Amino acid sequence: MKASTEQRMALPVSEPPPPPPRPADQRFIKGSTMTSRGAYAAVSYMSCAVMLVLFNKAALSSYNFPSANVITLFQIICSCAFLYVLRRWRVISFTSGDADNSTRFVSLQTLVHTSPLALTYLLYMLATMESVRGVNVPMYTTLRRTTVVFTMIVEFILVGQRYSRSVIASVALIVFGAFVAGSRDLSFDAYGYSIVFLSNITTAVYLATISRIGKSSGLTSFGLMWCNGILCGPILLFWTFIRGDLRMTMNFQYLFAPGFMIVLLLSCMLAFLLNYSIFLNTTLNSAVTQTICGNLKDIFTIALGWMFFGGLPFDLLNVIGQILGFFGSGLYAYFKLFGK
Secondary structure, three states, rough: OOHHHHHHHOOOOOOOOOOOOOHOOOOOOOOOOHHOOOOOOHHHHHHHHHHHHHHHHHHHHHHOOHHHHHHHHHHHHHHHHHHHHHOOOOOOEOOOOOOOOOOOOOOHHHHHHHHHHHHHHHHHHHHHHHHHHHHHHHHHHHHHHHHHHHHHHHHHHHHHOOOOOOHHHHHHHHHHHHHOOOOOOOOOOOOHHHHHHHHHHHHHHHHHHHHHHHOOOOOOOHHHHHHHHHHHHHHHHHHHOOOOOHHHHHHOOOOOHHHHHHHHHHHHHHHHHHHHHHHHHHHHHHHHHHHHHHHHHHHHHHHHHHHHOOOOOOOHHHHHHHHHHHHHHHHHHHHHHHOO
C-alpha cells in the first residue's frame, strides 16, 4: 500500500537539503545556484503564466466578462477544491512530515503562522489592479520591470540576502532595457508612478514572504497554496459581493455558454498550476529568480501578442529594450545555473 502511494506522488513537493557551502561562498550561497528541479519550476511558471494570459484575455476581452475579481475568486475556489481532493486521495501532502496514511490538513496554528502571506497577497493583488489605471501600458511595463530591484532590497532587509556582482550587473541590464523600451512614453504622473512603485513593493514583499514562510512553516508548496486560498477566499468573496461583481456575474449573458465555461475552466486549471509553480519556484530558488522569470515571461507574452492579436505598432526603441531585457534575463539564468 505504501509503495503504491509513493508512486502516485508524481508532483515535487520539497527539495533535498543542499551540500554544505565552502566558507568563502557563505555570503552568496543562498540562491546562488539552481538545481534541475529549480529549473523545472522556473520553466513551468513561465509556460503556465503565458498560457494563462491568453485564456484570461479570451474571457475578459473576447467574451467581455465584466469582473476580473470574480475570475480570481473562481480560480481560488477551484484551487482549494483541487487541493482538497488530491489531499483526500493522498496524492499530495501539505507538510513535509506527513505520513503516507495521514489525511489531516493544516492546524489553526499553521494558518495563523501563514496569515502574513495571505495579507501580502491581498495587498499585492489590489495594488497591481489599481496600478494599471495610473499610467499608459508601455510605461506600466517599464516601471514594473523594476520590481526585481525592490525584491532584492526586501530580501536583503528580511533575510540578509546578498548577491554577486554578476547578478547585480544582469539585473541592471534588465532595468536599463526596460527604460529603453519605454523611453518614448516617459510622461510623468506622480499618482500613477506612486501606485506602480507601491505595486512593485507589495510584489517584492509577497515573494519574499513566500520564501521566508515557506522555509519556516514546514509546509510544502501545496500547503502554502491551501492556507493562502482558505484565508484569501472569504475576503475576496466579501469584496466582490459589496462591489456588486457577483450580481453582474449572475446577469452575464454568456455565463453558461459552453465556450465561455471551457475558457473559464481552463483558466482555473492554469491558475492552479501557475500558483503551484510560483510557490515552488520561489521556495526552491529565490524571490529574485521568480521576479526575473516574470520579466522573461513578459517578453514571450509580448511576442505572442504580436503573433496572435496584432495591432501593436512597431517601435525600434521598444524592440531594442526588449532584447536588452531578454539578454539580461539570460545572463541571470546563466549565473544562477552555474553559480557564477
